[in-house]
Amino acid sequence: GDSVTQMEGPVTLSEEAFLTINCTYTATGYPSLFWYVQYPGEGLQLLLKATKADDKGSNKGFEATYRKETTSFHLEKGSVQVSDSAVYFCALVHQGGSEKLVFGKGTKLTVNP
Amino acid sequence: EAGVAQSPRYKIIEKRQSVAFWCNPISGHATLYWYQQILGQGPKLLIQFQNNGVVDDSQLPKDRFSAERLKGVDSTLKIQPAKLEDSAVYLCASSPPGQTNEKLLFGSGTQLSVL
Numbered sequence: 001g002d003s004v005t006q007m008e009g010p011v012t013l014s015e016e017a018f019l020t021i022n023c024t025y026t027a028t029g030y031p032s033l034f035w036y037v038q039y040p041g042e043g044l045q046l047l048l049k050a051t052k053a054d055d056k057g058s059n060k061g062f063e064a065t066y067r068k069e070t071t072s073f074h075l076e077k078g079s080v081q082v083s084d085s086a087v088y089f090c091a092l093v094h095q096g097g098s099e100k101l102v103f104g105k106g107t108k109l110t111v112n113p
Numbered sequence: 114e115a116g117v118a119q120s121p122r123y124k125i126i127e128k129r130q131s132v133a134f135w136c137n138p139i140s141g142h143a144t145l146y147w148y149q150q151i152l153g154q155g156p157k158l159l160i161q162f163q164n165n166g167v168v169d170d171s172q173l174p175k176d177r178f179s180a181e182r183l184k185g186v187d188s189t190l191k192i193q194p195a196k197l198e199d200s201a202v203y204l205c206a207s208s209p210p211g212q213t214n215e216k217l218l219f220g221s222g223t224q225l226s227v228l
Contacts, residue, residue: 044204
């Protein structure tokens with residue numbers, strides 16, 4: 001079945017450091033890909049998405065590119081802030097079926113001043 | 114815009130007891146989801162409603178879990194009897210008609226501890 005694999009956390013960075021959180025997927029066909037973020041004490045929020053190969057999703061300085069050849073959707077940010085501290089989830093969905101989101105295990109990011 | 118409301122925020126019970134969670138989705142959102150998030154794992158879909166009908170409950174442990182959405186608005190998720198492995202955060206989410214994933218909004222969840 002479909003699955004998502006994220007890099008193991010936790011990740012600890014200093015403010016203004018470069019961030020990469022790796023995400024690879026296994027799925028038949030052409031799923032849509034998502035990054036969700038969960039800030040402390042809050043619900044999951046959609047951060048960005050891409051629906052087809054070579055699409056780049058971006059939001060709040062974060063970017064991820066849908067790479068079909070490597071089945072990857074790595075999350076990047078050039079300069080992280082303390083406020084980016086959260087848990088990040090990579091997810092996929094097949095459109096047209098039940099459209100069930102399949103999540104990775106999440107990666108906890110802590111950014112220190 | 115009010116968010117997806119869930120209650121209670123926390124619940125501690127002993128194994129074999131019963132527990133119920135409540136969710137009030139965004140007004141007008143036809144689709145409602147219940148997810149289970151075990152510590153260290155990503156959320157797993159338990160059940161999806163479209164209005165008051167079930168779309169997908171393939172991963173709901175039906176021997177102990179039940180859910181309903183009688184009037185197509187609020188929903189309750191029940192566990193009876195609870196097991197230790199049910200300890201998790203239970204997330205409710207909703208989305209408007211025709212925009213399932215782009216407009217999916219999550220509540221803050223109910224954290225269940227089964228002792």
